[in-house]
Amino acid sequence: MKHVRFTIMIIMLALILPLCSGYQVEAASKRDYLKIGLKFGNNCVSTGTLKSDQGFLLGTIDGRSFDEGMPLPAYNEITITNENGNIVVRDTDGVLLSADMGSSGCIMPTDYEDDGILYYDGTPYRGGIHFLAKSNSNMAVINVIQLEHYVYGILNSELGYTNPKEALKAQAVVARSYAEQNLAKHSSDGFDLCTSTHCQVYKGYSGEYDATNEATDETEGEFLLYDGEPVSAFYFKNSGGYTQNSEDVWSGKLPYLRAVKDEYSPSYPWSTSLSFEIIKTKLESAGFSPGTIQSVSINGYNNTGAVSELKIVGSGATVYLKKENIRSVLGATIIKSNMFKLGKGSASGGNGTWNISNGIKVTESDANSNLYVISDSGKAKKIEAEGLYGSNGLVTILLGSKASESTQTVTSGTVEFNGYGYGHGVGMPQDSAVEMAKQGFDYKEILNYFFTDIEVD
Ligand SMILES: [Zn+2]
Structure with a gap:
C-alpha cells in the first residue's frame, strides 16, 4: 500500500514538476x-x-x-x-x-x-x-x-559576428561577467551601465546578429567564477605577446588576473610620434606643470616587457607616469599598449656625433676607467663607469652589457613610440581568443588559458 501511494506521488510529481520548474525558471530570468x-x-x-x-x-x-x-x-x-x-x-x-x-x-x-x-x-x-x-x-x-538580451546587444560591437563561434562564446561569458561585476558603475547616474567603451558598447536590437545571439544562447547564464563568485572579466584587443598582472596595470592584485605568456597573439605592431610640445600639452591637460620638455625616457619595465614607468623631464618639473597612466595621460588610442620602446623622431637637431656619458658627465675623475673615449685629436682616454649612455643629440641609449634592456631617452624634438599590442593587457586578448578558436580550442579552454584558476558555470 505504502509502495503504491509512493508510486502515485512520483507519477504526480513527474506530471507537475516540468510545468512548475519550467515556469519558475522562465519567470526568474524574465524579472532580472x-x-x-x-x-x-x-x-x-x-x-x-x-x-x-x-x-x-x-x-x-x-x-x-x-x-x-x-x-x-x-x-x-x-x-x-x-x-x-x-x-x-x-x-x-x-x-x-x-x-x-x-x-x-x-x-x-x-x-x-x-x-x-x-x-x-x-x-x-x-x-x-x-x-x-x-x-x-x-x-x-x-x-x-x-x-x-543586453549581451545580444553588445556582443557584435565587442567582437564582430563573423568571428569563430567559440571566440564569440568566450566573449559572451566575459561580457556577461563584466556586466554583472560592474552594475554599480553608474549608480550615481541612476542606472547600471552606459552604452560606450566606458562600459561595453551596446547598440540595442539593431546591434544583434544571428551568430552573436546564438553564442549568447549557447552560454546562457554562464559566468566566469573564482571561488564560486563572478569575477571582473577584463578583456582587450591584442596582448603583444604577454598579458599583464592586474596590479602592474592598475593597483589591485586579483588572483585570476595574472600575466600569461600569450602564444596565440597575432602580431600587432604600431608606431606613433609625439612632439615634445604635444607631450607638454597632454601633461598639462592631466594637471601637471612640466614647463618646457627636456627629455622623455623609459624608467622601468615589468617582467613581461611592458613599460612600467615613463620619465618626462621638464624645465618646471619631472613627471613620472606609471603603469596605465602612461596611456590614460598620453592617449590610450595613441599609445596603444605599454609594450613599447622609444625611438628618435623625425625632427632635426641631431648632430650625428655620439657622445658617451653616464648620465652625469665624463670628467677627469673617470681617468682610471676601462672604456676608451677618443678625442678629436685622436687621444684615447680610458674611463670606467656603470650605466653608460650614448647620445647623438636626439636619442640616448644605454650602452654595454645592459644595452639589451633598451632603457632609452629622447632628448629633443619628437619621440617615436614603437610597440606591439592594443589595450590594457589584463584578462582576455580578443585577437588571441579568435586565433585559439581557429585552432580548434573551445570557449572554456580559451577562458582557462587567460584567466587563472577560474571556472565557467
Ligand atoms: Zn559607462
Whole structure:
C-alpha cells in the first residue's frame, strides 16, 4: 500500500514538476532587469517618442523587477516629456495619458514578455524605457533590459559576428561577467551601465546578429567564477605577446588576473610620434606643470616587457607616469599598449656625433676607467663607469652589457613610440581568443588559458 501511494506521488510529481520548474525558471530570468543609460549627463533630453506595433504597458521598475501598471494597447506612438519635473505621457494628438510617471516609471511594449521590440526615437530596443527626471526640463533615458538580451546587444560591437563561434562564446561569458561585476558603475547616474567603451558598447536590437545571439544562447547564464563568485572579466584587443598582472596595470592584485605568456597573439605592431610640445600639452591637460620638455625616457619595465614607468623631464618639473597612466595621460588610442620602446623622431637637431656619458658627465675623475673615449685629436682616454649612455643629440641609449634592456631617452624634438599590442593587457586578448578558436580550442579552454584558476558555470 505504502509502495503504491509512493508510486502515485512520483507519477504526480513527474506530471507537475516540468510545468512548475519550467515556469519558475522562465519567470526568474524574465524579472532580472539591468538599466542601460542611453541618454544622460550632457545628452539628457526634454522629450522623446516611443513606438510599438503592439501598444504599451506603463509600469514601474523597482530594483530589478518590472511591475505592470496601466496598459495602453490601442496606442502605437506616444511622447514622453519632462514638464516641470513631471514625466508626462501623451498621445500624438497631445492628449494626456499619464500626468507623472514618477521617478521609477517604465514603459514596456505590450508583448515585452514575448521578445517585444520598442522604438525610442526611431531606434529599436528589447525591454522597456525608463525616463528619469534630472531637472525641471531634462531627463535621462534608460533602457530596461534582461541581462541575456543586453549581451545580444553588445556582443557584435565587442567582437564582430563573423568571428569563430567559440571566440564569440568566450566573449559572451566575459561580457556577461563584466556586466554583472560592474552594475554599480553608474549608480550615481541612476542606472547600471552606459552604452560606450566606458562600459561595453551596446547598440540595442539593431546591434544583434544571428551568430552573436546564438553564442549568447549557447552560454546562457554562464559566468566566469573564482571561488564560486563572478569575477571582473577584463578583456582587450591584442596582448603583444604577454598579458599583464592586474596590479602592474592598475593597483589591485586579483588572483585570476595574472600575466600569461600569450602564444596565440597575432602580431600587432604600431608606431606613433609625439612632439615634445604635444607631450607638454597632454601633461598639462592631466594637471601637471612640466614647463618646457627636456627629455622623455623609459624608467622601468615589468617582467613581461611592458613599460612600467615613463620619465618626462621638464624645465618646471619631472613627471613620472606609471603603469596605465602612461596611456590614460598620453592617449590610450595613441599609445596603444605599454609594450613599447622609444625611438628618435623625425625632427632635426641631431648632430650625428655620439657622445658617451653616464648620465652625469665624463670628467677627469673617470681617468682610471676601462672604456676608451677618443678625442678629436685622436687621444684615447680610458674611463670606467656603470650605466653608460650614448647620445647623438636626439636619442640616448644605454650602452654595454645592459644595452639589451633598451632603457632609452629622447632628448629633443619628437619621440617615436614603437610597440606591439592594443589595450590594457589584463584578462582576455580578443585577437588571441579568435586565433585559439581557429585552432580548434573551445570557449572554456580559451577562458582557462587567460584567466587563472577560474571556472565557467
Ligand atoms: Zn559607462
